[in-house]
Amino acid sequence: xxxxxxxxxxxxxxxxxxxxxxxxxxxxxxxxxxxxxxxxxxxxxxxxxxxxxxxxxxxxxxxxxxxxxxxxxxxxxxxxxxxxxxxxxxxxxxxxxxxxxxxxxxxxxxxxxxxxxxxxxxxxxxxxxxxxxxxxxxxxxxxxxxxxxxxxxxxxxxxxxxxxxxxxxxxxxxxxxxxxxxxxxxxxxxxxxxxxxxxxxxxxxxxxxxxxxxxxxxxxxxxxxxxxxxxxxxxxxxxxxxxxxxxxxxxxxxxxxxxxxxxxxxxxxxxxxxxxxxxxxxxxxxxxxxxxxxxxxxxxxxxxxxxxxxxxxxxxxxxxxxxxxxxxxxxxxxxxxxxxxxxxxxxxxxxxxxxxxxxxxxxxxxxxxxxxxxxxxxxxxxxxxxxxxxxxxxxxxxxxxxxxxxxxxxxxxxxxxxxxxxxxxxxxxxxxxxxxxxxxxxxxxxxxxxxxxxxxxxxxxxxxxxxxxxxxxxxxxxxxxxxxxxxxxxxxxxxxxxxxxxxxxxxxxxxxxxxxxxxxxxxxxxxxxxxxxxxxxxxxxxxxxxxxxxxxxxxxxxxxxxxxxxxxxxxxxxxxxxxxxxxxxxxxxxxxxxxxxxxxxxxxxxxxxxxxxxxxxxxxxxxxxxxxxxxxxxxxxxxxxxxxxxxxxxxxxxxxxxxxxxxxxxxxxxxxxxxxxxxxxxxxxxxxxxxxxxxxxxxxxxxxxxxxxxxxxxxxxxxxxxxxxxxxxxxxxxxxxxxxxxxxxxxxxxxxxxxxxxxxxxxxxxxxxxxxxxxxxxxxxxxxxxxxxxxxxxxxxxxxxxxxxxxxxxxx
Amino acid sequence: xxxxxxxxxxxxxxxxxxxxxxxxxxxxxxxxxxxxxxxxxxxxxxxxxxxxxxxxxxxxxxxxxxxxxxxxxxxxxxxxxxxxxxxxxxxxxxxxxxxxxxxxxxxxxxxxxxxxxxxxxxxxxxxxxxxxxxxxxxxxxxxxxxxxxxxxxxx
Numbered sequence: 001x002x003x004x005x006x007x008x009x010x011x012x013x014x015x016x017x018x019x020x021x022x023x024x025x026x027x028x029x030x031x032x033x034x035x036x037x038x039x040x041x042x043x044x045x046x047x048x049x050x051x052x053x054x055x056x057x058x059x060x061x062x063x064x065x066x067x068x069x070x071x072x073x074x075x076x077x078x079x080x081x082x083x084x085x086x087x088x089x090x091x092x093x094x095x096x097x098x099x100x101x102x103x104x105x106x107x108x109x110x111x112x113x114x115x116x117x118x119x120x121x122x123x124x125x126x127x128x129x130x131x132x133x134x135x136x137x138x139x140x141x142x143x144x145x146x147x148x149x150x151x152x153x154x155x156x157x158x159x160x161x162x163x164x165x166x167x168x169x170x171x172x173x174x175x176x177x178x179x180x181x182x183x184x185x186x187x188x189x190x191x192x193x194x195x196x197x198x199x200x201x202x203x204x205x206x207x208x209x210x211x212x213x214x215x216x217x218x219x220x221x222x223x224x225x226x227x228x229x230x231x232x233x234x235x236x237x238x239x240x241x242x243x244x245x246x247x248x249x250x251x252x253x254x255x256x257x258x259x260x261x262x263x264x265x266x267x268x269x270x271x272x273x274x275x276x277x278x279x280x281x282x283x284x285x286x287x288x289x290x291x292x293x294x295x296x297x298x299x300x301x302x303x304x305x306x307x308x309x310x311x312x313x314x315x316x317x318x319x320x321x322x323x324x325x326x327x328x329x330x331x332x333x334x335x336x337x338x339x340x341x342x343x344x345x346x347x348x349x350x351x352x353x354x355x356x357x358x359x360x361x362x363x364x365x366x367x368x369x370x371x372x373x374x375x376x377x378x379x380x381x382x383x384x385x386x387x388x389x390x391x392x393x394x395x396x397x398x399x400x401x402x403x404x405x406x407x408x409x410x411x412x413x414x415x416x417x418x419x420x421x422x423x424x425x426x427x428x429x430x431x432x433x434x435x436x437x438x439x440x441x442x443x444x445x446x447x448x449x450x451x452x453x454x455x456x457x458x459x460x461x462x463x464x465x466x467x468x469x470x471x472x473x474x475x476x477x478x479x480x481x482x483x484x485x486x487x488x489x490x491x492x493x494x495x496x497x498x499x500x501x502x503x504x505x506x507x508x509x510x511x512x513x514x515x516x517x518x519x520x521x522x523x524x525x526x527x528x529x530x531x532x533x534x535x536x537x538x539x540x541x542x543x544x545x546x547x548x549x550x551x552x553x554x555x556x557x558x559x560x561x562x563x564x565x566x567x568x569x570x571x572x573x574x575x576x577x578x579x580x581x582x583x584x585x586x587x588x589x590x591x592x593x594x595x596x597x598x599x600x601x602x603x604x605x606x607x608x609x610x611x612x613x614x615x616x617x618x619x620x621x622x623x624x625x626x627x628x629x630x631x632x633x634x635x636x637x638x639x640x641x642x643x644x645x646x647x648x649x650x651x652x653x654x655x656x657x658x659x660x661x662x663x664x665x666x667x668x669x670x671x672x673x674x675x676x677x678x679x680x681x682x683x684x685x686x687x688x689x690x691x692x693x694x695x696x697x698x699x700x701x702x703x704x705x706x707x708x709x710x711x712x713x714x715x716x717x718x719x720x721x722x723x724x725x726x727x728x729x730x731x732x733x734x735x736x737x738x739x740x741x742x743x744x745x746x747x748x749x750x751x752x753x754x755x756x757x758x759x760x761x762x763x764x765x766x767x768x769x770x771x772x773x774x775x776x777x778x779x780x781x782x783x784x785x786x787x788x789x790x791x792x793x794x795x796x797x798x799x800x801x802x803x804x805x806x807x808x809x810x811x812x
Numbered sequence: 813x814x815x816x817x818x819x820x821x822x823x824x825x826x827x828x829x830x831x832x833x834x835x836x837x838x839x840x841x842x843x844x845x846x847x848x849x850x851x852x853x854x855x856x857x858x859x860x861x862x863x864x865x866x867x868x869x870x871x872x873x874x875x876x877x878x879x880x881x882x883x884x885x886x887x888x889x890x891x892x893x894x895x896x897x898x899x900x901x902x903x904x905x906x907x908x909x910x911x912x913x914x915x916x917x918x919x920x921x922x923x924x925x926x927x928x929x930x931x932x933x934x935x936x937x938x939x940x941x942x943x944x945x946x947x948x949x950x951x952x953x954x955x956x957x958x959x960x961x962x963x964x965x966x967x
């Protein structure tokens with residue numbers, strides 16, 4: 001702060017106070033200057049007075065209009081004191097500058113708080129408003145002080161001095177207060193700064209992480225795209241080529257190569273490369289340590305650029321070869337392909353993928369790039385496995401198709417053959433039978449005429465031979481029909497006991513002639529009336545017994561028939577299990593005749609085979625009889641076998657067949673399916689169906705319509721009461737819905753129809769038929785209860801019972 | 813080579829048997845089929861479509877009732893379930909009926925989550941049954957158009 005100094009404009013240059021000659025007779029340009037001069041002179045005057053010198057004269061200043069003053073100061077004797085040396089700057093520019101500076105300082109001091117307020121008002125966040133106010137006050141007061149200073153450059157009144165003093169005091173107070181408060185504020189502000197710095201650091205860190213994530217995202221995207229490319233094709237070569245191309249592009253590789261194991265598995269052959277169009281086909285042995293290292297782990301491994309698998313191009317003098325990474329790609333062995341276990345463990349074959357970064361680029365393999373490579377290798381393995389699966393399945397399918405075609409052809413051929421044979425047989429049968437018939441008929445006729453003994457013998461022989469031939473033809477036809485399964489049993493009810501007796505009657509004449517007594521034993525529990533193929537059973541028994549008679553020269557023949565139980569002796573591969581109304585009939589024919597060599601027994605049942613013994617030869621027979629019998633027995637779900645102890649010891653023929661026990665004692669056949677008399681009963685029967693559930697209603701109606709009733713349907717109790725009339729014979733009401741109201745309807749119907757014979761029968765359809773429901777129904781006067789859902793047969797039975805008895809509580 | 817008709821018939825038979833084995837249909841459906849003859853040739857189709865309409869309506873009702881969170885009218889839900897159970901047992905929709913039984917229990921115990929779950933299951937089930945029966949009917953139509961006869965399938 002500048003004190004209003006008295007700038008002495010004139011230096012009194014005197015050696016002594018003696019002669020002070022101030023000559024101020026010159027023009028004073030401005031009032032200001034005049035004022036200054038006045039002040040100086042006053043000071044001089046004071047000084048002079050102070051030194052107690054006589055002042056002789058001191059004319060008061062009087063100001064001329066033309067601004068000149070004259071002062072006369074007389075001589076004095078005065079000691080000059082060198083200590084007081086008022087300085088009178090001669091430069092009025094300084095004053096000017098000071099004045100202007102003060103003014104500008106004041107302006108600045110006033111404008112700073114304004115700016116502060118303006119900007120703080122604009123910004124939303126400034127926590128130190130009180131500080132601002134204080135600071136503002138402090139600055140304003142300083143400014144005021146400077147401003148007031150402007151007035152004190154010249155003489156000023158006491159008011160101005162007072163104002164100046166007040167301002168200064170206030171300023172002092174406020175500035176001290178501000179200083180004190182800043183002690184508290186500044187650490188806070190500094191800490192804000194610290195926090196700001198911290199946040200900035202954090203933001204930078206997050207930015208970095210974002211960058212990283214973005215890179216990873218990029219990589220991920222690349223992987224997905226790569227995978228999509230790789231998996232979009234099932235062709236091996238395309239897969240591998242695409243992999244290399246895409247990897248090369250994504251990672252900006254210099255070279256990318258795939259080494260596949262050779263057939264022998266001892267070497268790796270360079271199969272695919274990225275840049276070179278025609279890769280030099282050279283191989284490396286598979287047992288290199290670097291290769292083992294790579295194959296030993298599923299991760300991507302950095303290998304030296306100088307290893308044999310990485311040296312794909314001739315080294316062209318590059319200084320720094322790019323880093324190389326290798327990864328294994330599992331391959332599947334096509335021939336041992338198991339669908340169920342993923343061949344992670346079973347495969348030991350790997351291909352090697354080698355990736356090289358560009359040389360001279362100082363690029364390094366980053367972790368995420370390595371991960372990408374591993375992922376891609378896995379994807380390639382998967383894609384290759386799919387391709388392998390596809391190949392395999394295509395091959396299998398082709399094979400199957402071929403087999404199908406072959407089978408088809410074979411089947412058609414077989415069918416053609418069978419048809420041809422059947423046609424042949426049919427034709428031949430007819431063609432052969434006609435002449436045969438003629439021969440037999442005419443021969444027998446001839447037999448009746450008068451013949452000489454020789455002629456008779458000849459005719460008999462002709463007859464015998466022709467009947468033999470006829471039998472042979474029949475047998476052949478039967479057998480062929482039996483063989484291709486077109487023979488079916490003709491089931492009917494017949495008397496078993498009578499059958500045996502008939503057989504015996506047929507055989508008896510021959511047996512009597514040969515003097516072989518035949519006995520028949522029928523077990524007491526043998527059913528009398530059975531269901532089976534009578535004709536064929538007779539054929540079997542006849543055949544067996546006939547054989548027994550034929551091949552016995554002496555002894556007796558016994559025929560036993562019984563119902564067999566499971567613990568009877570039977571061939572080990574056949575178990576007899578009587579089921580239901582079926583039973584197994586066992587017939588044993590024992591003879592004491594020639595017997596059979598046990599070794600020949602298996603041959604007996606084969607077609608046309610004959611044992612060599614003379615005895616059998618002479619008795620003729622085509623050898624088909626037993627084969628046919630066996631076929632018939634098999635058709636009847638039975639078994640036939642022969643036991644013999646040896647030649648000359650007789651033999652026993654035993655067979656089991658399955659027959660059904662007949663219920664009726666009549667001979668007429670029993671229908672297997674009961675007849676349907678219902679339509680007669682129910683035609684036109686008027687019934688009413690009440691059910692809230694539309695679906696159930698429709699079903700019940702369908703049932704009754706199918707049975708021939710005339711059905712009316714209603715869906716509510718009220719409607720039911722409205723519609724029901726004496727014409728309806730039966731009312732079916734659904735009582736499933738919870739609540740007792742359903743049963744009220746029954747009471748109301750009872751009320752409506754007082755006469756019993758007019759009232760329709762009431763049947764409840766319900767979801768459960770336990771005792772309580774039934775009791776409830778009975779108590780409400782219902783005539784019957786049916787369990788939902790109702791089957792057709794149930795409904796039929798119920799209706800017939802109901803109409804007969806007018807009450808029904810057993811229907812389920 | 814099998815004729816088209818024989819192939820279709822075989823397909824139809826297999827499909828029908830599979831539906832029974834998987835538990836979609838039971839004997840009641842067989843009974844329904846018995847009721848279809850010359851007088852009512854579309855009986856089964858009509859009943860089945862009625863049943864599905866019923867299903868939709870009932871399921872809608874139940875969904876609305878269950879939507880009133882806070883005061884769910886379980887008795888309303890219960891009566892709808894009861895109706896659905898009756899319908900499904902009339903038609904022979906075995907799985908739907910089974911689900912209705914469970915649903916009824918949830919209603920009786922007033923378990924909201926159980927009811928919602930059951931409702932969802934019933935919805936899924938009836939829709940899948942609808943799709944399957946639609947396939948079956950399509951097969952029948954194809955057989956008829958190819959000039960064949962719809963085979964009788966004995967389960």
